[in-house]
Amino acid sequence: xxxxxxALLQRDVSRETCEKLEAYKALLIEExxxxxxxxxxxxxxxxxRHLIDSAQLLxxxxxxxxxxxxxxxxxxxxxxxxxxxxxxxxxxxEPRRLxxxxxxxxxxxxxxxxxxxxxxxxxxxxxxxxxxxGRAVANVSKFLSLTEHLTDLSTHFVLPKGRKAAEELEAAKxxxxxxxxxxxxxxxxxxxxxxxxxxxxxxxx
Numbered sequence: 001x002x003x004x005x006x007a008l009l010q011r012d013v014s015r016e017t018c019e020k021l022e023a024y025k026a027l028l029i030e031e032x033x034x035x036x037x038x039x040x041x042x043x044x045x046x047x048x049r050h051l052i053d054s055a056q057l058l059x060x061x062x063x064x065x066x067x068x069x070x071x072x073x074x075x076x077x078x079x080x081x082x083x084x085x086x087x088x089x090x091x092x093x094e095p096r097r098l099x100x101x102x103x104x105x106x107x108x109x110x111x112x113x114x115x116x117x118x119x120x121x122x123x124x125x126x127x128x129x130x131x132x133x134g135r136a137v138a139n140v141s142k143f144l145s146l147t148e149h150l151t152d153l154s155t156h157f158v159l160p161k162g163r164k165a166a167e168e169l170e171a172a173k174x175x176x177x178x179x180x181x182x183x184x185x186x187x188x189x190x191x192x193x194x195x196x197x198x199x200x201x202x203x204x205x
Contacts, residue, residue: 001047008055008186009085020084020110021051027109028075031102037075053187054078054135055085057158060183060195061131064088066156071122071134071147076103078135078160083107083115090114091129095121122146131156140172144199153178157196160185165192177202 001021005013025046032038042049054077066088070079073092080103083090092107092115094100100119107115118125128150137143143159161168165182173180178199185191 001051004047004052005055005085008052008059010059013085017084020112021081023110024076024080024084024106025051027102027106032075035098035102037099037102038077048187050077051081053160053185054081056186057133057160057193058082058086060158060193061156063130066131067091067129068131068133069093069122069125069129069147069150071132071143072137073103073117074099074135076106078133079103079115080106080110080112082133083112084110086114088114089116091125091127092117093122093125094119123149125150128152128155130154131158133158133160135160140168140194141175144172144176144196148201151199153198153200155197155199157194157199159194159196161192161194162188163190165194169194175202176200 002013002018028037029043057078064087068082068090070092073079073094079090079092092103094103097119100117103117107117132147134143169180176199179197181195182192185193
């Protein structure tokens with residue numbers, strides 16, 4: 001995994017960091033027996049399907065001081081991976097109690113001092129981030145609505161999307177305006193990463 005990560009991020013990744021990611025992988029697979037966090041069919045390809053897939057989000061926003069918010073973090077993808085690899089703060093928001101408890105245990109076990117877990121809905125979050133992400137939470141337009149209270153024109157969105165990314169984006173543009181870009185995922189030929197900034201509702205001053 002280390003050579004793949006270093007090639008992706010174009011920087012050295014310490015052995016300690018890789019050990020933390022391996023520990024997270026073990027904790028997640030174990031917890032998956034108690035609550036359904038990831039598809040069991042993806043476990044054999046865990047590094048590519050989950051770790052590298054999450055890590056690639058950092059290549060689309062290089063601010064080392066960026067404050068990331070992971071909405072609906074669930075299993076900790078991408079939030080835990082981001083907090084392990086990113087020196088800035090990462091907030092994981094998860095409304096389901098068991099999942100939030102798992103995330104807090106991971107943060108403690110991995111000693112991720114830059115990570116904070118909130119057991120609440122994103123609508124209840126008040127601390128504005130600089131970068132917002134979320135995996136399989138909602139379509140683009142709804143996601144922008146859910147996080148609107150946390151954003152201004154300087155906020156960046158880095159959103160992993162599936163094969164309907166272009167369709168979702170076109171629908172969102174009827175309600176939202178700003179700078180949008182779809183870039184290919186490095187782990188799935190049918191998936192994309194949506195980059196967005198300067199976002200505001202159409203007609204809003």
